[in-house]
Amino acid sequence: MxxxxxxxxxxxxxxxxHFDRHNKCFGIKTSDGREYTAYLTPTAWGRIAQNLGESYIDATQRLGELLTPGQHIFAYGVFYPQGDGHKxxxxxxxxxxEAPNKYRHEEPDWWVAQIKSLADCYLKWQFDYPETEIDYHNYRTMLNLAGAKKADDYLQETDTISRMVYGLASAYLLTGxxxxxxxxxxxxNYLREHMRFYDPDEDLIYWYHGIKVQGKREQKLLVSEFSDDYDCIPAYEQIxxxxxxxxxxRITGDPRILKDAEMTVDLFDKFYLDKEKGGYFSHIDPITLDPRAESLGRNRARKNWNSVGDHAPAYLINLWLAxxxxxxxxxxxxxxxxxxxxxxxxENSPFVQEKFHEDWSKDQEWGWQQNRAVIGHNLKIAWNLMRMQSLKPKDQYVSLAEKIAQLMPDVGSDKQRGGWYDVVERVLDPGEEHYRFVWHDRKAWWQQEQAILAYLILNGVLKQPDYLRHAREASAFYNAHFLDHDDGGIYFNTLANGLPFLMGTERFKGSHSMSAYHSTELCYLSAIYQNLLIFKYPMDFYFKPMPGxxxxxxxxxxxxxxxxxxxxIGKVWIDGEEYNNFDAEALTVKLPDTRQQVKVKVHIVPR
Known part of the structure; x- marks a missing residue:
């Protein structure tokens, strides 16, 4: 060639x-062991990774000091033709x-500071807080790059509100x-009052797709308007x-929320659950609530990753914890x-199968998915299997989690640049060595989250050094490239090289796909896994339960x-006063008999 x-x-x-000062060059070895020689240029500059809300940390005058063997770096430059290769x-x-094996994202308060910044951004963008009060009538699904609302957008999607609420609640749990x-x-409260539908005939509730707001008028949208799920009630929207x-x-114990959850689980059990062949259907008809209705079209009698697997991370684990x-x-x-x-x-692919017919035969002809794999879904399975392993230990849970963890770096990660890809073909064509990208080689923020959390908890539970290395590399790529230090928040996508991709809806900070969810979930759980499982730093958590x-x-x-x-539990404070009625091993606090809502601070210590 x-x-x-x-x-x-x-x-x-x-x-x-190595670093050769005389020739102004150094060696870089990638995660998979390939080594490059790189040359410094007179205008080369550098920075230390900074958190959201932090000032720029220049490293340009320290390059000679920082280019130390073992130091992890991201080097961006130009390949020039030279001889048989490139320089x-x-x-x-x-x-x-600032040193080998020293990562800023492993500082005990890194993720706590990041979730605080993210939550404040969404409060400012959605409600202009603190200048004005928090009023969810002003919420909009679509936010541009700087967080401004689109003037012609009056859509409030139920799931994006709920996902933002998750991030705000998580920020309170970590910061108080x-x-x-x-x-x-x-x-x-807004979701309950505006997005919830009670069916008295079935004595259950389900949730609207969203509402369109025009002044004080609301148009309820019962069925999904998203193209994948049009005119259906998809399970993942209810989830x-x-x-x-x-x-x-988890913070307040509000009994109205628990009742909503119980009745939504009843909906899943009555209309989505396949009592004969197992699992949950992905869609039901909005009138008959039948998962086999002809009106569902390509979504008729189907099951998928979202309808089965998303229960756990979205709400079910937290419902059990509470x-x-x-x-x-x-x-x-x-x-x-x-x-x-x-x-x-x-036996057919290194990736899990994600879509199925009613009898669990493979559905490899559906819409955009065809016979394709979402990298993040594979990693999400590994992450959540390891959570479940601590509740109900089973050898098969660990076996599958480790199988995914060991396969994914070779087929889903970028071993030259760092980071994780999006959607790829599940099988190789004859003669191929790389699983082809379906649309692009860009990297989405939420796929990075799945990789980070999967490898953090795998290392935290199993103590395998390679898992910590993968977690560090993924966290380093994310914190180096996805944080928007100009406008706040997180970029949706980067190019393969880490530069932000700012076109179409992928430049937005709010959309059908993006709200304050994956970025804040990453902060919340990374802080827990790093501090409590891996590096053994204590943490504080905050609650404000309603009386009784x-x-x-x-x-x-x-x-x-x-x-x-x-x-x-190490210590507990209620309204600032130390409190001793708790069970340290059971991780429970016996609340005082009071008619007031009290603030509970709990100091959790690793062992």
Whole structure:
């Protein structure tokens, strides 16, 4: 093949092997062991990774000091044709930390500070807070790059409100800042009052797709207007309608939220659950509530990852954490057993199968998915299997999680630049060595989240060094490239090289696909896994229960499903006063008999 005699710019992410001061060059070894020689240029500059809300941290005058063997870096530069190959000249650097094996994102308060910044951004963008009061009538689904609302957009999608509420509630759990709880409670109330439909004939509730607001008039949208689910009631919209309220319920114990959740679970059990062949259908007809109705078209009698697997991370794990009810533990076990039984397809592909017909035969002709894999869904399965393993240990849970964890770096990650890809073909054509990208080689923010959380919890539970390396590399890429230090928040997509991709809806901070959910979920759980499981830093969590709201006046404070005995309560304060009526090992606090809503601060210590 004729050599490529043209220049091109790109990024190399890896580890310094040596630094030659005389020739102004250094070696970079990538995650998969390939080594490049890179050359400094007179105008090369560098920065240390900074968190949202932090000032720029220049490293340009320290390049000689920082280019130390073992140092993790991202080097962006230009490849120039030279001889039989190319010469790589570096134009800029991002350093995830200031020394080998030292990462800024592993500082104990990194993720807490980041979720605080994200939550404040969404309060400002959606409500102009603190200049004006928090009023969800002003909420809009679409936000542009700087967080401004589109003038012609009056859509309020139920799921995007719920997902933002999740982020605000999570921010309160980590910071105790009252404005976040106020916004979470107001959002939960707004969802109940405006997005909830009660069916007296069936004595259950389901959730509207959203509403269109024109002045004080509201047009209820019962069926989905999203193209994949048009004119249907998709399971995932009902699932994610609970995400924010249930995270809020963990804080307050609001009995109205619990009732909504119980009746929505009844909806799943009555109309989505396949009692004969197992699993949950992905869609039901809006009139008959029948998953087999002809009107559903391509979504008739189908099951998929979202309808089976999304229950756990969206609301069910948090519902169990808050209540301890066995029926929710049983539902979790049922969903994970279903995933473990039907989703692996390793004789044909390194990726799980994601869409199915009613009898669990493969659906490889549906819409955009065809026979394609979403990288993040594979990683999401591994992450949540390891959570479930700490509740109901089973060898098959760990086996599948590790199978995914060991396969995915070779087929879903970018070993030259860092980060994780989006959607790829599930099988190779003859002669191919790389699973082809379906649309592009861009990298979405939520897929990075799944990788980070999967490898963090795998390392936290199983203590395998390679898992920590993958988690570090994914976190480093995310924090180097996805944080918007100009307008706040997180970029939707980057190019493969890490530069933000700012076209179409992918430049927005709010859309059908993006709200304050995956970015805040990442902050909340990364802080927990890093601090409590891996590096053994204690953490504080905050609650504000309503009087008598929780069963037997017991507040359950475990931040996530973690290995039994891995954490305990160190201290508790109620309204600023130290309080001793708690069970350190059971992770419960016996609340005082009071008619006032009290603020509970819990100091969790790793063991």
């Amino acid at each position: 004729e050599r490529m005699n043209f220049t091109f710019s790109d990024t190399i992410g890896g580890y310094i092997t 790589f000249e570096v134009k800029s650097f991002v350093f995830p930390g 800042e009252d404005r976040f709880l106020e916004a979470a409670e107001k959002g939960s 994610y309608a609970l995400a924010g309220p249930i995270q809020t319920y 209540t301890g009810e066995q029926k929710y533990a049983d539902m979790l076990e049922y969903t994970f057993d279903t995933i473990e039984k039907y989703f692996p397809d390793y 709201a929780f069963k037997d006046n017991i507040l359950r404070v475990s931040p996530d499903i973690l290995p039994p005995g891995s954490i305990s």
